[in-house]
Amino acid sequence: MTTSWMTKAIRQAQQAAQCNEVPVGAVVVIGDTCIAAAHNAPISQGLPTAHAEILALNAAAQAIGNYRLLGATMYVTLEPCLMCYGAMVHARIERCYYAAPDPKSGVVSTGLASHAESVVNHRVECLPGTHTQEAGDLLRHFFQQRRG
Numbered sequence: 001m002t003t004s005w006m007t008k009a010i011r012q013a014q015q016a017a018q019c020n021e022v023p024v025g026a027v028v029v030i031g032d033t034c035i036a037a038a039h040n041a042p043i044s045q046g047l048p049t050a051h052a053e054i055l056a057l058n059a060a061a062q063a064i065g066n067y068r069l070l071g072a073t074m075y076v077t078l079e080p081c082l083m084c085y086g087a088m089v090h091a092r093i094e095r096c097y098y099a100a101p102d103p104k105s106g107v108v109s110t111g112l113a114s115h116a117e118s119v120v121n122h123r124v125e126c127l128p129g130t131h132t133q134e135a136g137d138l139l140r141h142f143f144q145q146r147r148g
Contacts, residue, residue, distance in 0.1 A: 005029055005075040006099055006131045012039040012052065013077040013138050019044055023138040026052040026076040028060035028069065028093075035072075036060035052076060053084035057091050068092045077135040079106030080126065085113060088124045097129030100136040 005027055012025025016039035028036040038055035042048055053076055061067045069091045079102040080088065088096060098106075107113040108126050117123050 003130050005034065005073075006077070006097065006129050008034060008037060009052075009075045009077050009099070010131055010134055010138070012037050013135065016040045016052070017138060017142050023142050024052040024076065024078045026056040026074055028056050028072050028074050030060075030064070030069070030072045035063045049083065051081070051084050053080055054087050057087055057093075061091065070094075073097065075129060077131070078102055078139065079108055081105050082107055082112055085116065085124065085126070089116070089120050089122050092122055093124050095125040095127060097127050099129055099131040099134070100139060101128065101132075 008027045009025040013023040016025060017023035021040040021043055024040045026038055027034050036056045036059035038052050038059055040052045041055060042050040053074060056074065060069050060072065072093050074088060074093050074096040076096060077099045079098040079100065080096060085107040101109050103109045113126050
């Protein structure tokens with residue numbers, strides 16, 4: 001099932017790229033139901049917090065009528081940043097699968113998730129997922145185009 005949810009996140013990332021946003025997509029799943037999907041939109045929304053994960057968390061909370069997303073899993077095409085990881089902690093996301101690693105600002109790659117576990121009251125299990133090459137290619141292509 002992980003593959004199909006990550007495929008849905010990849011489709012969201014492709015939509016972001018079509019909107020000239022950094023191609024990151026996210027979906028939130030509870031059980032075997034996708035309750036929210038979103039893509040990056042900080043430029044189009046004029047909001048620095050409009051990352052795919054934040055938008056998906058907000059939509060998921062509205063969908064179930066509760067800001068606590070107990071038992072939920074997030075699938076995201078890029079390893080989460082500290083802001084998005086913090087939002088997942090507050091929402092009580094159970095686990096997060098990410099496709100492409102982010103060695104500069106990803107919470108797993110930088111060790112921030114491990115450190116956060118010692119100071120927060122909830123642990124989000126962040127794990128590498130599927131579609132690593134596809135998600136990475138989307139990001140590389142996007143930034144190559146922007147550089148000219």
